[in-house]
Amino acid sequence: MDREIIKTDFRDSWTTFSWSCPRHCICYTTPSTVSCQAHNFLSVPEGIPLDSERIFLQNNKIQRLLQGHFSSNTVTLWIYSNNITYIESSTFHGFRLLEELDLGDNRHLRSLAEDTFQGLVRLNALHLYRCGLTSLPNNIFQGLRNLQYLYLQDNHLKVLPDNIFVDLHNLSHLFLHGNRLWSLNQNTFRGPRALDRLLLHQNQIEWVDHSAFQDLKHLSTLYLFNNSLLQLSRQCLDMLPSLEYLRLNNNPWVCDCRALSLWLWLKQFRGSTSTVGCQSPPEMIGKDLKDLRREEFPNCSLTVSNSRGQTNNVSGTVNQSTTNLVHRLKPGRSRNCTKPRKKVRDENEVVIEKEESASDFTDGGKHDHTSSNGTRRKCVPWTTVRPPSGVQQASNEGTSTLSLPLHGCTVLVTVLFSQVHDGS
Template sequence: MDRDKRMSSGLEFLLFLCGLKFSWSCPRDCICYSAPSTVSCQAHNFLTIPDGIPPDSERIFLQNNKIHRLLRGHFSPNTIKLWIYSNNITYIEPSTFHGFTLLEELDLGDNRHLRSLAEDTFRGLRRLNALHLYRCGLTSLPNDIFRGLRNLQYLYLQDNHLKFLQNNTFMDLHNLSHLFLHGNRLWNLQQDTFRGLQALDRLLLHKNQIQWVHRLAFHDLKSLTMLYLFNNSLVELPGQCLDTLPSLEYLRLNDNPWSCDCKALSLWEWLKHFRGSTSSVGCQAPINMVGKDLKELRKEDFSNCSPTVSESRAQTNNLSGTVNPSMNRGVAVGSGGHTHVVHPSRPGPPKNCTKPRNREGKKKGDNEVHHSKEVMADKEDSFPDFSEGGKHDHTSPDGTVTRRKQKCSPRTTVRPPSGVQQANNKAPLSKSLQVQALFVALILTHIDHILH
């Protein structure tokens, strides 16, 4: 007895030296200590949750066992971190984590036979920051399974068997920054698949079976900087769906069966103006394009293609000389007929573009000088310079736009109607004015004679 007491005292002293306080209420074969209160029962071939876990435990580590069921009452709502990865869990009672308002990290990964979850499994976990559900054999996700998880930042769903994601599945995850969906069996991305993910920074979708992406699939992802779509089944990808990603910096599209015919024109146009980092986009069709990189193709390679929607609208407006704001908003035509996205100017009070009057009076030739300056301004600003290093709108990595500083838009020169001569100080007197002047001179010469 004395020997056991001495051993316990010695163990307690060693833990004290390490800054740990030994807890005598601890499940068999586990290690328990406080500061923070922790129970470590990993790698002991437990078939069930061990009895005797202290109710004040903040961290519980049960990974690498053979536990197959999680039921209500197994854990205390005081839990902050719970690791149960690499077990044999096949069933989680929906109310297992109800009331766990302090839980910040839950790792259920690598439970390959879990396969399904109830939609209210994670209900009420309002402080949850990281949720691990990788390699769980999941074939689908209930529509409201992540409802209310507004503090979640990391969601690991990779290496499951997901074939389809319902619209609005992630709608409540306003603070999510990392979403891992690679290694599944997804085959399409709908318009509202990622709705609500305004803070998302990284989206990993590689190693799926994606064949089709809606042109508005990424419309809420204004903060996204990294998008992985490599190793899928994409034959085409609309450039319009990437236009909605103003913060994108890293894009990987390699190892897809890209068709580099007319269907690739909009993607080619987008890649041409993207300033971030991209992978190769290897062409696998048509036969004359096999082995080429879509990014290296030239405009001539699409000579037989009709222009894209934005390009055709811009060209039509350019030829007709009119602009329809609802049709051509945010589109400008640069040299060579290429289309470029230009952010509309911010609303605000109109600038005073009236030229200051010359209070000293017009000098000789003023009309000609002003006219020539306006004509030159019209010529210089007719087509914005979108060439490398030119003065044009830049989109920085954080999505902000640096605009060229311009005082006023050039005024359109107003010319006189056809057949009417424009007067200036250098123009010679017309023949009718000469006759009138001669007549007035004769009257003045003979005025005295006329009066008498």
Template sequence: WPDTTLPSLQTGALAELLLVLLGLKVPGAAGCPTDCVCYPSPMTVSCQAHNFVTIPEGIPEDSERIFLQNNQITLLLRGHFSPSMVTLWIYSNNITFIDPNTFEGFVNLEELDLGDNRYLRALAANTFQGLVKLHALYLYKCGLSSLPSGIFGGLHNLQYLYLQDNHIEFLQDDIFVDLVNLSHLFLHGNKLWSLHQNTFRGLINLDRLLIHQNQLQWIHRRAFHDLRRLTTLFLFNNSLSELQGDCLAHLGALEFLRLNGNPWSCDCKARSLWEWLHRFRGSSSNVICESPERMHGKDLKVLRVEDFRNCSALNFGRGGRGQSSPLGGLGASSPDAVGMWGMRASSHIGYVRTFIAGLRFSLRQQVCGLQVALTVSGAGWFGGFFSY
């Protein structure tokens, strides 16, 4: 499988010593913060691993690269840095708050690593506004449970976005719509339980999408419709029992697919996925059946057409969330549903009252990752007036 590890961001002590010996570093020199090391061309300030609790004073205004990782810094405020900055590494600190204006006017900033700040938990929608040159943004292990609408607005040059190992449960529609040059999106290790039709809209150049180790139960059949250049998709270790072949039909460039570690249901609704897997020419993991009992432990990929011989076209599960609803009027944001009501009434002589012998409501929602069936049954008496 492709390597998904983070790039090495640490600068070793040996490398620092070598640069000092070569005269490229000037520790403690004028214009360099105390306990930091500075060197020119480009102007670089290294203050890593010195237990700073605030941004050190005296960082030269012309600094382009600032390394503040592995400290105890808690706040980022406007004025801490100058707009000449190109690279900021401030991962593995104790940041709890970032002033939304901290990076205002930083049109030269290309790489921003805020990862492993576990107490950050929330970001303002305009935190990254105006960072027109930003190509790498690291927000992994930041305790984030949600992302505000528009937080990535205008980041047209962003190529790498690291959001893994947070607590994100839901992604708003069009949250990534401006990221037209994004190639890597890492979302694994969150708490996502659904992917909607427009979750990934606009990601026309995405190459790698990692969503493993979430809690995904269903996926809209058009969730991946813009990802025509995607080569790697990891969905393993989720809670998917169904995934329609239609979901994957848009992924013409796909080379690597991992679906293992899900409780797959290999009944008739799995046939469209089985058909798609038989056509797929890339590398895919096994798809071990959890149910029905006769299929338990088998790999969906190696099932034969005879295993689906009792399936009619209606049972292939080709429907999806997002189809037109026979009921209509559900609203654009509502799950498609088919509601079926059946009632039987009988009159009792001498009384104006009706016996509801059977009340059945069935809500069926077919989506790529889950089919939900809700049934409510009941019986009751009423005379002239009924409320439920």
């Protein structure tokens, strides 16, 4: 229909507009909106008005996005839950008004060109969850200085390039859970100094560099549950002065001398933490590291080393009879907070983490089901008034004993425990 006068009931009021609207779509003028969701479109429908500010194309079968499909006047663009396999790199070039782009739940997308989001200077929220992504180009987020919400969960990412978030100065929420990440390097999170929530649960993380979180001074929430962590040094966590909520449950924690560093940090932390269930050695299985007493580490001492101006790495060491298990890393190798080990992953593992806040983020931070007026309910970011509920209810499944050689850093200067109270 072209240049027809149409009346439509929108929010209990009558809206009149006189411009073209694609077939099978609903259009209205305040703000100028085209809603074409759930019509089995195989491609972007023709006839979308050039002055459309909001375009809703979710729940179709669109396969390709090409330059010219949309105009640079677009402010909000939802194309989630389609069959997109290809996005021409220039599709969004010149979209200087675009604030929200939802490409989530396009499970066969798999890859993106490095300049796909180039020039989106006003972009506030970018949704790339469940897109089958196996890797990200180094400069994929370059120039997105206004981005606050980045949803990358439930992809197949194994590695994050160094400095990939370096331009995201205003990023507050970063969702990376449900991927296959196995390490966090020194420069993984360089740049996003305003980051408030970092969700890394349900990955395969087993190695964390000692300075991985050095730029995250404002981080309040860190989720690391359901990973492959054996140990974690307090140096990583000491770099998070604003931390309020920490979730470490469902990791294969080794609660021997190597756990003293984390034990000491947990004793001093006044925020909310989950259980830290021990899975080895045998006498510690089923215990919560937070509840252990100093007497349960009878032959351990906590020592500290500072070399070449690096941030101290703290690790528990035992007496002389077992010090041969501890050795220095090779010169030039970065120190780490976790013990690197051969990756072992049970493909049949089923992990269920039920939590109120995480449910809001499952579908890219928004609830589906767009109403007839083109709007959909979005989750309201939860505040720090109270901790997320349900997280501490997760059980520490799997009690098999791990017997692995120790790799890590030797540490030299003894720290007195007389100031640490078991009840604190």
